[in-house]
Amino acid sequence: MHVDRHEATGDAVRLYEGSGMIELPAASIAAFEADDYVAPPPPVAASLPEISPEPQEKSKNPKDMVRAAAQRSGLPGAFVESVAKAESAFDPKAVSPKGAIGVMQLMPDTAHALGADPRDPEQNIDAGTRLLRELLIKYDGDVAKALSAYNAGEKAVDRYQGIPPYSETQRYVDRVVRDYLKDQSRGGQGPVEARRQTPDARGQ
DSSP, X not given: OOOSEEEEXXXXXXXXXXXXXXXXXXXXXXXXXXXXXXXXXXXXXXSOOOOOSSOXXXXXXXXXHHHHHHXXXXXXXXXXXXXXXXXXXXXXXXXXXXXXXXXXXXXXHHHHHTTOOTTSHHHHHHHHHHHHHHHHHHTTTBHHHHHHHHHXXXXXXXXXXXXXXXXXXXXXXXXXXXXXXXXXXXXXXXXXOOOOOSSSTTOO
């Protein structure tokens, strides 16, 4: 992935690109290489697309719904896709042994607090994506902490001031981050960034 600069802070590395920043565990970064990257100019549309006289039907494909939810929450689609892939492999009917439901594996109480029906794929994905955004805001863009809180709960992250010493959570964070970085290396979207735009980060 291309970044403008980086800063090492203890066991973490902050990567800066434009006005965005993503913080990752230092162990997940192999090396930095200089390049002569020049951003390509934005494409110029030859003409505006025609307005469809009829409303288009929403896609029922979970990946399409994940991308749409990511766009609404202002998060990179590839990042939310990496979370959905790790959680359920995009299976709307997935139910964990602990009772987490759907693509984003929401517990019923969490879904209720977010005003969503966890068994409705679109509501499940939208609520899970909003929750990711809230956690990124709470932890000032610290991706590792946000992912840990999504997996193990905010209390565990706050107690240990970072990724809790749970092997399941540590593997989960590593899996999501590595999958997202692979997409970045293939020319994916920009870094993860979430900013508070309204008093209620859920957008309600």
